[in-house]
Each structure stands twice: as C-alpha cells, then as structure tokens.
Amino acid sequence: MPQLTGGDSSLLRRINSAVTLRALRDGAVLTLTQLVGETGLSRPTVEGVIEGLIESGLVVEVDPASAGPPHSESVRQRGRPARHFRFRAEAGHLLGVEIGTHGARAIISDLRGRTLGAYGRPIDESTEADERLALVRGTVAELLRRGGISRDTLWAVGVGTPGVVDSDGVVQLGTALPGWTGLDLANKLRRSFRCPVLVENDANLAAIGEHWKGAAIGKGDVVFVLAGLSPGAGSLIGGRLHRGFGGAAGEIGSLHLLGQESEPSQLLSSSVSKLRDPLDEAAVARVLSLAQEGDHAAMHVRDRFLARLVRDVAALVLAIDPQIVVVGGWASGLDGVVEPLREQLSRLCLRPPEVQIAALGDAAIAIGAVKLAFDHAEQQLFAVDQ
Template sequence: MPQLTGGDSSLLRRINSAVTLRALRDGAVLTLTQLVGETGLSRPTVEGVIEGLIESGLVVEVDPAAAAAAVAGAAGGAPRSESVRQRGRPARHFRFRAEAGHLLGVEIGTHGARAIISDLRGRTLGAYGRPIDESTEADERLALVRGTVAELLRRGGISRDTLWAVGVGTPGVVDADGVVQLGTALPGWTGLDLANKLRRSFRCPVLVENDANLAAIGEHWKGAAVGKGDLVFVLAGLSPGAGSLIGGRLHRGFGGAAGEIGSLHLLGQESEPSQLLSSPGNRLRDPLDEAAVARVLSLAQEGDHAAMHVRDRFLARLVRDVAALVLAIDPQIVVVGGWASGLDGVVEPLREQLSRLCLRPPEVQIAALGDAAIAIGAVKLAFDHAERQLFSVEQ
C-alpha cells in the first residue's frame, strides 16, 4: 500500500495530506483553487502536498480538456471548469487514483463460493462464483475458494499484488482473530483458523467475519438499509442467523456470537427449525436440505395445504426469532435475506406479527442485494480497513 505522504515524516504534513486526499477521495476532479477552498489550507501547502501524493501514486494530474469534459458530463451541460473560465495558463486538475489498488470480498457459503473485486472507491469491477458441495471437507473447500479468487483476478486482468485488503464471510461464530469458534454448517469448520489459512494466499491483510454480519454491512452500504443507522439483517434459513448495526456500527458481541437466533429454540426445548419443516406429509427427503425445503415452499405457493401448514409453522418461528432481536435492539429497519427471502408473502407476516409483538414495529424489507449481500459486505470490510490505513496520520 502506498504511503500517504510520499515518505515525509512530518506529523503536520501527514495531517495536511490526509485532509487533501480526503477532499479528492470524496469528490471528482478538482483544481488547486478548489482544493484550497475544500481543505482550508494555503495554496503553497496544497501544492506541496499534491506533489507528494502524486509521487505516492494516490493522485494523478488530469488534462484540463478532459477535466472540463468530465465536469460538463457530470453537470449535464456545457463545460464550466476553471480552466475554461480563466485566461492565461490553464488551471491544474487532479483526481484520486481509485485504480491504484483493489479490494476483494469473498463469501464462503454452504453451497458455494463467491468473490467480488472493487477499486479503492468501492466500485465493483467484477464478480465470480462457483458451486461447492456442502459435504466438501475444509481443505478442499479452501482450495476451491482460492481457485474462485484466482479465476476472478484472471478474468479481470488484475494482479494479486494490487490487493490492499481481503474481506471474508463465513457461517459460524468468528472471533476477532478470524478463528471459527463454532461452525456446524461446514465440515471441519469448528476451530479452523480461517484468517491464517487464507493469509498464505495474499500479501495483504485478510479479515474474516460472520456471514450475516457482513450481509448487514452490505445492505447498509449499498442495499435496502442505506442511511439507516440501526438495523437487523436476518439470514433466513433452516438455522437462521442475524447481523445487527447499532448507530451504523456492527454489534458483534463479546465473543462474536451476537445474532445467533438459530439457537433460540433451546430456551424452550422446542423442536429445531429443521424439524418444523420435516413433519410427516411434507414430502421432504432425508436428510433435510435447502433444495428439499424449496420444493415444499413451492408446493405451498401452489396451494398444497400440507405444505402451507409447514410453511406457516416455519414463518411463525422466524417471526418470533426476529421479534426477540427487535425487542432487544429497537432497530429502524429489519432486512430479510437468505434463501427464505424468496418466499412470497414473507414480508407481510413479519410486519403483521412484529407490530403485534413489539412496542415499536420496525420497517421490514427484503434484501436489495440478493445473493451478493455477503460478498459485498466483505468488500466493505476490506474497504474500511483500507480507509483506516489510507487516512491514518500515525507514522
């Protein structure tokens, strides 16, 4: 990762560099005069800082004609850039080099792997996924995940050396060091030091987080919960999980186990969620899997009374699980994702029951990012890490 100041060790210069870079990072093409106005720094200071940022590879000077065209295109009218208005020497224009590095988000799921690559502004440049059998052992699964990443990079013509950070989403309880403390959804996953295993494939930081937590982050960043500070994301399935943001920040809990609502049935010693969907007559094969459940849900949509009964029991459990989190957190919005989010009518039962069970019913929406929510959240995890490094003023 390039150094923020091009090697200058002065604390004041590092602060000035961070301020200037953020102005460019958040905006489009800016002139020196505009940067002076945005940062409040003197023109000589900005000129010096810009030269250091160009040297580091984080900023590039833009041709005035191209800059004027870019401004015109963004404004939807004729060029009005400083270089056009003023006489004499054209103004110098600069932009942040979002292409100076890349961020990678990876989802390791029960039935497959997905990877998304973005630039330093978080704009998606490509995605690739592949199915993986749920019975695949840990080492083979990790090899397939590495292959998924390699194929994505190959298709995009992107060097692995340009990666600044990698975010990874996985089922299970994950601690702060990226170790899966409990992971029953994947064979050999409990106790796996996933972060350390994957770091061998990269020269940049690898950050691992629970999949539902990352889906919550993804929906907050680019999905159904944009602008909502307090939210609950429900990853609906046979053993549902949830991720929560409070004040826009992820709530992981002391050991990373916050949101494991799939274990709520243990409080009352009731049937597990899978047993609710495997009663006699529901036409599920043994062992129970998501494909079998999908068939039952499809039958329910077609009006099969036995399947409708099974579906209603499942939704009732899901509603109660979500209500427990809503009562504890009081979120502004509940976003429902996972394979069960494809159910017709899942939103209305949730809204109705939450209004009955909760003191202040939240907004309820289906995930806007669909199957990509976890991988997009993983990109955001990498993005936030890169941001902290990029704008740090510590030496």
C-alpha cells in the first residue's frame, strides 16, 4: 500500500495529505483553487501535497477537457488552464469472499468500493476444510484472472463464514462446515495474500452489506436475519457492528435450547416423509415449494418453522429495538414471510420495527466482506501516525 506522502515523515505533512486526499475521495475532479477552498490549506501547501500524492500513485492529474464544464477559476492569470486532479480509485483493489455451506463467492472492487467483478462456484457441503479452502482460493484466482487484476494490487481481503468467529479470525464454533470448529481461518487464507485478511461471521457481514448498499441504507440500528436451517442474525447499533464479547451475538438458532424444544431443522423435517435428512437444504427447498403449491402437510411444516423464526427474531428485536429488520437467506424467498413477521413483531414487541427483504440477495455476505476490507483500507489511507 503506497504511503500518503511518498515517504515524507512530517506529521503535519501527513495530516495535510490526508485532508487533501479526503477532499478528492468522493470522485470529484478538483482544481488547486477548489482544493484550497475544500481543505482550508494554503495554495503552496496544497501544491506540495498534491505532488506527493501523485508520486505515491493515489492522485493523478487529468486533462481539463475531460473534467467537465469550465469553472471560473479554470484559467490562471498567466492564461494557462488550471490543473485538475482526481483520486485514483484504480490504484488498488479490495476483495470480499463468502465461504458458504454450498459454495464460495468472491467480489472485487476498486478503492472507492465500486464493484468490478464477481465470481462464484458450488462446493459440496460435505467437503473437508482443506479441500474447501483450496476451492475458495481457486474461486479468487479465477475472479482475478477474469478481471485481469494482479494479486499484488489487493489492499485488504474480507471473508465471511458461518460460525462464531473471534477477533483474530479463528472459528471458535462452526458446525455448518466439516472441520471448521477451531480453524484459524484468517491465518490459513493469509498465506495466499500479501495484504491483511479479515474474517467475520456471515450474518454480521450481511448486515454490514445491506447497511452499505442494500435495504438498510441510512438506518442506524439494524438487525439482519440470515434465515436458514439454523438461523443467525447480525446487528448494527448506531451504525456499528455489535459482535458481542466473543463474537457470538445474534446466534438466534440456539434459542430453542432455552426451552429444550425441537431444533429449527427438525421443524422442517417432520410431517413430510420425503424430507429424510433435516440438514438436506435441497429437500427443505422441495418442501417449501410444495407449500407454495398448496400441499397442506408442507404448509403446516412451513408455518411452524416461520412461527419459530418470528419468535427468535422477536427476542432480538426486544433486546436491541432496531429501526429495521432485514430478512435474507433462503427464507427471504418464501411467499408471505414479511407479513407474518410484521404482524407478529407488532404483537410481541413494544415498538415494532420496519421489516424488509434483503435487497442484495445472495450477494449480501460477499458485499459486506468487501465493506470490511474497504473500512480497513480507509483506516490505512487516512492514517496520520508513523
């Protein structure tokens, strides 16, 4: 990652560089005069900072003809056109990776967070950890190959995974994938990259993704429900992820243990003889399809599962009082999942939240992983310490 000032060790200069770069960060093409106005710095200071940023590769001078309509200051007193500058979002890349039960997905973006490409591949749920990680690496390699992007240009990698993940990227508990509990996932993947690798729970990243580019834009307090056979949830409080002390916040799929009741998967595995394995998501999908077609036994199974999901979500809503609940995972495709949630949360909660289906669909986790990498890159980009 290039230094903000091309190696200058002056704290004041680094601060000035960060201020100037932030003025260009949103994509605007600005002249020196405009940068002086935006930053409050003197013209000689801005001129010196800009040269350092150009040397670092973070800023480039652009042709005034391509900078849009002329401004009043676009011609200097000498008669020469004013110089125009922009932030080089293409100076680096950010990678988001989802490791799921049935596949892997990777998304690449520029330094402004704009998606440049995506690639996914199926992975059998019984695949062991080492082989799964090899397939994940292959997914990333194929994405980079298709985009003509060098691995050396990556500034940060965000990774989403099922399970309880600690702050070091170790999966403390991961029952959805074989060999996942105790896996030092961050360290395993870090060997494939020359940049930081950040690992987070998948539901947490989906919440971040929907808050960044989806249904929860502009909402401060958010609950994202990843509705699967064992539902999980991610929560933002005041716009910041709430992980809990050990990263286990939002594991609503374990609420049934409080009452010694059936596991969520068992609610979908009874009354329908075709569903032999409670963890067979393909079979579950067939049951849900039968319910949509009006099969009474399947409808009973679906409704019982949704009733449990509503109660699990209500427990989290009562604890957090979110502004919005976003529903993702395969349950987001169920007909009528939103209205039962709205109705029951209105009945069970003191202040019912807004309820919406995830806007990002299956990409929510990978997009949240990109945002995780984006935030890390932002911290480095605007850091002023040594």
